[in-house]
Amino acid sequence: xxxxxxxxxxxxxxxxxxxxxxxxxxxxxxxxxxxxxxxxxxxxxxxxxxxxxxxxxxxxxxxxxxxxxxxxxxxxxxxxxxxxxxxxxxxxxxxxxxxxxxxxxxxxxxxxxxxxxxxxxxxxxxxxxxxxxxxxxxxxxxxxxxxxxxxxxxxxxxxxxxxxxxxxxxxxxxxxxxxxxxxxxxxxxxxxxxxxxxxxxxxxxxxxxxxxxxxxxxxxxxxxxxxxxxxxxxxxxxxxxxxxxxxxxxxxxxxxxxxxxxxxxxxxxxxxxxxxxxxxxxxxxxxxxxxxxxxxxxxxxxxxxxxxxxxxxxxxxxxxxxxxxxxxxxxxxxxxxxxxxxxxxxxxxxxxxxxxxxxxxxxxxxxxxxxxxxxxxxxxxxxxxxxxxxxxxxxxxxxxxxxxxxxxxxxxxxxxxxxxxxxxxxxxxxxxxxxxxxxxxxxxxxxxxxxxxxxxxxxxxxxxxxxxxxxxxxxxxxxxxxxxxxxxxxxxxxxxxxxxxxxxxxxxxxxxxxxxxxxxxxxxxxxxxxxxxxxxxxxxxxxxxxxxxxxxxxxxxxxxxxxxxxxxxxxxxxxxxxxxxxxxxxxxxxxxxxxxxxxxxxxxxxxxxxxxxxxxxxxxxxxxxxxxxxxxxxxxxxxxxxxxxxxxxx
Numbered sequence: 001x002x003x004x005x006x007x008x009x010x011x012x013x014x015x016x017x018x019x020x021x022x023x024x025x026x027x028x029x030x031x032x033x034x035x036x037x038x039x040x041x042x043x044x045x046x047x048x049x050x051x052x053x054x055x056x057x058x059x060x061x062x063x064x065x066x067x068x069x070x071x072x073x074x075x076x077x078x079x080x081x082x083x084x085x086x087x088x089x090x091x092x093x094x095x096x097x098x099x100x101x102x103x104x105x106x107x108x109x110x111x112x113x114x115x116x117x118x119x120x121x122x123x124x125x126x127x128x129x130x131x132x133x134x135x136x137x138x139x140x141x142x143x144x145x146x147x148x149x150x151x152x153x154x155x156x157x158x159x160x161x162x163x164x165x166x167x168x169x170x171x172x173x174x175x176x177x178x179x180x181x182x183x184x185x186x187x188x189x190x191x192x193x194x195x196x197x198x199x200x201x202x203x204x205x206x207x208x209x210x211x212x213x214x215x216x217x218x219x220x221x222x223x224x225x226x227x228x229x230x231x232x233x234x235x236x237x238x239x240x241x242x243x244x245x246x247x248x249x250x251x252x253x254x255x256x257x258x259x260x261x262x263x264x265x266x267x268x269x270x271x272x273x274x275x276x277x278x279x280x281x282x283x284x285x286x287x288x289x290x291x292x293x294x295x296x297x298x299x300x301x302x303x304x305x306x307x308x309x310x311x312x313x314x315x316x317x318x319x320x321x322x323x324x325x326x327x328x329x330x331x332x333x334x335x336x337x338x339x340x341x342x343x344x345x346x347x348x349x350x351x352x353x354x355x356x357x358x359x360x361x362x363x364x365x366x367x368x369x370x371x372x373x374x375x376x377x378x379x380x381x382x383x384x385x386x387x388x389x390x391x392x393x394x395x396x397x398x399x400x401x402x403x404x405x406x407x408x409x410x411x412x413x414x415x416x417x418x419x420x421x422x423x424x425x426x427x428x429x430x431x432x433x434x435x436x437x438x439x440x441x442x443x444x445x446x447x448x449x450x451x452x453x454x455x456x457x458x459x460x461x462x463x464x465x466x467x468x469x470x471x472x473x474x475x476x477x478x479x480x481x482x483x484x485x486x487x488x489x490x491x492x493x494x495x496x497x498x499x500x501x502x503x504x505x506x507x508x509x510x511x512x513x514x515x516x517x518x519x520x521x522x523x524x525x526x527x528x529x530x531x532x533x534x535x536x537x538x539x540x541x542x543x544x545x546x547x548x549x550x551x552x553x554x555x556x557x558x559x560x561x562x563x564x565x566x567x568x569x570x571x572x573x574x575x576x577x578x579x580x581x582x583x584x585x586x587x588x589x590x591x592x593x594x595x596x597x598x599x600x601x602x603x604x605x606x607x608x609x610x611x612x613x614x615x616x617x618x619x620x621x622x623x624x625x626x627x628x629x630x631x632x633x634x635x636x637x638x639x640x641x642x643x644x645x646x647x648x649x650x
Contacts, residue, residue, distance in 0.1 A: 001049055002062040002075055003039040007624075013057030020055065027225065031076060040076075042069045042225060066260070068217040070224040071231070076262040082202050082230040084178050085159045086340035087122045089232055090264035091433045094329050095293035095337040097161055097266070098318060099125040100300075101308035102138060103145035106152075111300045113152040115315035120322040122339040123179065124149065124158040125295055130307060131165045131185055138306040143172040150176040157339050161204060161295070167195040174199070184208050184236055184271075187219050197226025204295070206234045206268065213253055217261060232264045233257060234295060235286075237272030246274025246311070249282055251289045258290060265290075270297040270311045279313055280321040287328055293337070296321075333590045335432045338403035340542075365539070366390040366398045366407035369490030372514035374445060375411045376492070378537045382411075382441045382647060394489055395425055399432050402542055409438070410540045415583075416445070417534040419471035425538075426587050426599055429641055430557055437555055437642030439539035447473055447528045448512040450495055450520040455504040457523050462486055464494035465509035468535075473509055476527040495520060539644070551643040554579075554602045554618050558638045559595065567598070570635050577621040578605040597637070604643075618643070 003021075005014065017039065021028050026041040041052075049061045066072040081090035089095045098121035103109050113124050128145030130138060141148075146162060153160035159178035164170070165186065173180070179202045186192055187208035196203055203223050207216045220231050235254065237247025249272035257265050267286035269279045283294050299305045299312035313321070322336070329336050365387045367375035379389045390407050392398045398410040412428070415421045429435065447469060451460065462484040463470075463477065469491045470477065477483065488494040495514035498506045507523065508514070515522050538555075560566040574581045583601035588594075602618070618640055 001041050001052070001064060003041060003052055004059045004062065005037045005039065006057050006059045007037075009037075009057035013055075017052070017055050017057060020052070029070065029229075038076075040070055066217075067214070068221040068261075071217050071220045071261050071263055073260055073262055078262065080230075080262045080264060082232055082264055084123065084202050084230075087159055088337065088434065089266070090292050092334050092431060093292065093337040093433060094287055094325060094334050095123070095266070096121050096322065096325070097123040097125050097293065097295040098298045099161075100305065101270075101297050101312060102127040102130050102306055103141050103149050104138075104306050106148045108300065109148055109152045110155065112298060113156045113158060115300060116298050116318060117156040117158055117339065119315070119319040120326075120336060120338070121158065121298075121318075122337050123161050124153045124156070125161045125181075125297075126152075127163050127307075128173075129163065129165045129169055131163070131183060146173050146176045153178075164192070164196060167192055170195065170199070178202070179204055179232075181234075182206060182219075182223075187211055187216065190219075190222055193219060193222035194226045197223035197228045200227050200229075202230035202232065203228055204232045204234050204266070206236045207238065207250075207253070209239045209247070211238070213256055213260070217257075220261070220263060232266055232292075233261070234266050234268055235272075235291075236268035245272065245278065247272050249273065249286075251282075251285055254286070254289045254291055264292040266293040266295055267291045268295045270295075270308070270313075274311045276302065276311055276313050276317065279311065280317065280324065283321055284324060284328055287325060287334070288332055290332070330431060331590075333431065335434075338400070338434065363387045363409070364390050364407040365409040365411055366392050366401040367411045368392055368395050368398050370492040370496050372495060372511055372517045373490050373492035374443060374511060374535060375413060375490075375537060377511065377513070378441050378443045378535075379411050381443070382439070382537075382539070395428060399428060399435055399540065402540055403432070403434060408541060411441075411537050412540060413468070413535050414440075414538050415536050416468055416472060417532060418528065418530055419468045421585055422468065423587060426585060429538075429540075429555075429599075430587070430597060433639075434543050435540050436543045437538045437644050438541045439644045440536060440553060440646040441539070442534050442536045442647070445472065445528060445533045445535050446511065446526060446531075447491075447509050447533075448515070448525045449476075449507050449523045449527055450498065450510055450512075450515055450518075451507040451523050452498070452502065452504050453519070453521045455507070455521070455523070459504045460507045460523075461505040463507050463509060464488050464497055466491050466494065469494070469509045472529060472533055473527045475529040476524075492517075538642075551645060552604055553646050554604060554643050555641040556600050556602065556618065556639065557597055557641060558600070559589065559597050559636050561636075562595070566635075571600075573621045573624050574600070574602060576624070579603070579618070579621055599641075 018028050021041045024047050026043040029040040031038050053061045064074045079090055081088050098116040100112050103126040126149045128140050130140035149160050161179040161181055162177055163181040163183050180196050181204045184206045205220050223231050237249045240248040242248050254265055269282040297312040298318045302309040302312040305312055326336055365379045370391055376389045379387055401407045402410045412425045413422045414425050464486045467487050470485050491510035494508035495510040495518045498508040499518035512522050560570050580603035582603055585599040586596040589597050
């Protein structure tokens with residue numbers, strides 16, 4: 001059964017409930033969510049749920065009808081996210097695990113780790129103990145294989161995944177393995193499941209060759225009931241009459257599991273199809289079907305592999321597959337997970353604020369555009385010229401640079417006082433769950449019309465700029481209706497394009513600083529429609545790596561049910577908790593017609609002196625949002641995008 005506790009339950013009441021349940025031979029798991037705290041009680045239920053419901057501190061009791069209790073969606077409504085040394089599996093991420101079928105040598109696994117890490121894998125797989133159909137086939141390197149797998153993972157910042165085939169191998173594996181894998185042949189080896197579950201480490205549980213979905217979830221229940229809280233389900237194909245592929249990949253299991261369990265779901269296309277040229281298309285199909293990730297076999301020389309060479313991808317094939325996943329993931333509302341930045345890259349310490357950096361490495365902040373872009377100016381002035389500005393091709397590349405460690409921070413425009421919101425970045429903030437806002441800055445935007453030296457306004461036939469730049473100068477441009485308006489990725493990019501074209505009929509709308517950089521002249525300055533033209537930028541960083549000491553602002557996203565008064569009820573809670581709502585923006589949810597995600601900017605109460613206290617103000621409001629919607633789901637998908645300080649720059 002699931003026992004939902006009252007929001008302000010006293011500690012002694014909570015302990016009294018726990019003692020009562022344990023006295024009745026029930027195992028108790030406490031789950032603290034953003035919306036509510038629950039006790040999950042599992043075991044042979046010999047008490048009437050009403051006896052629990054009357055206990056002080058109990059809000060309500062929900063019986064679990066499924067035979068798999070802790071794995072069921074009834075036990076936990078929100079999707080679970082498994083955290084493996086900073087790598088998160090679940091949520092809106094696509095996490096890819098890659099490596100050879102078996103560890104064959106130190107050189108082979110080191111090269112494998114280097115290649116898959118470079119292409120975007122977030123964990124390294126490799127078998128040290130190999131359960132093979134033939135007793136004469138390569139059985140793995142055993143403990144030595146586990147050790148060198150660990151060394152390769154550490155060398156490239158990748159947590160390691162390997163299969164455990166017998167409980168007697170636990171002592172040899174315990175100190176080296178981050179994620180234990182239970183293979184298809186052992187899915188119903190219940191004694192092994194109990195012992196591995198008791199280790200408390202994350203486990204990937206592969207579906208058995210002929211297992212039903214319920215049998216698979218019951219096996220997961222053994223792991224959860226034995227002690228681990230982190231189980232990842234892996235579909236790897238089932239045995240059918242079909243012989244065209246090694247197994248039949250059951251992608252329909254993914255949406256079915258979504259309705260039954262909160263556990264993350266990944267797919268192993270390598271073992272499913274058994275032929276490398278079919279691995280990539282089935283990987284993409286798995287992502288499209290809603291998988292949280294993939295586990296793929298990659299070998300530096302598949303033709304020389306000691307096991308499963310035919311289904312192992314060449315590193316070049318894996319790299320292309322990862323690029324294809326990068327393109328597909330946003331289409332289905334997901335982002336590709338990045339491995340955590342090793343501490344050696346970050347100078348061995350975490351930053352304290354968005355304005356400081358480790359002494360061993362200059363601070364780097366990525367931005368979209370070239371030299372002279374407004375985002376670059378915001379970086380220079382926000383960090384008082386102490387940060388190195390790293391130009392990127394577009395907004396998503398800025399985010400990727402932060403995620404993969406090329407930059408500690410990123411500077412993204414979020415709204416302009418004349419042209420409105422930069423919707424692409426609102427969508428990016430929702431999509432990338434491993435990014436958070438750590439600062440904000442408002443910069444005055446002054447546009448100039450730039451052209452080649454010697455050109456006049458009468459020469460101009462085409463004007464280039466970012467869409468926001470064109471929109472912000474609408475009044476000026478309306479005086480020249482014959483001009484063609486051509487959009488560019490950035491205002492600085494427009495200036496660079498005009499300079500390189502050496503065409504007097506072209507002009508760019510950009511900051512006047514670009515005139516000196518690109519050897520242009522300013523035909524007219526201050527052409528923005530309104531001199532009170534400001535752009536608000538947000539500073540982003542990888543989630544969990546920064547602490548804002550005195551936040552005065554927060555941004556939160558959430559959705560509400562389609563029913564009268566739902567949004568009104570949700571917003572009223574900000575006022576109740578002393579939170580000043582300064583902006584509310586809505587964006588359509590991809591794949592869900594006529595449903596919207598709301599972004600709320602909030603000023604925190606005066607006197608809030610720490611991120612901990614500030615977070616409590618926010619969480620109190622958000623928890624109450626969820627509390628009032630427990631039965632009819634008024635509010636869903638609540639997430640704090642950041643607690644941060646804002647700066648105003650002239």
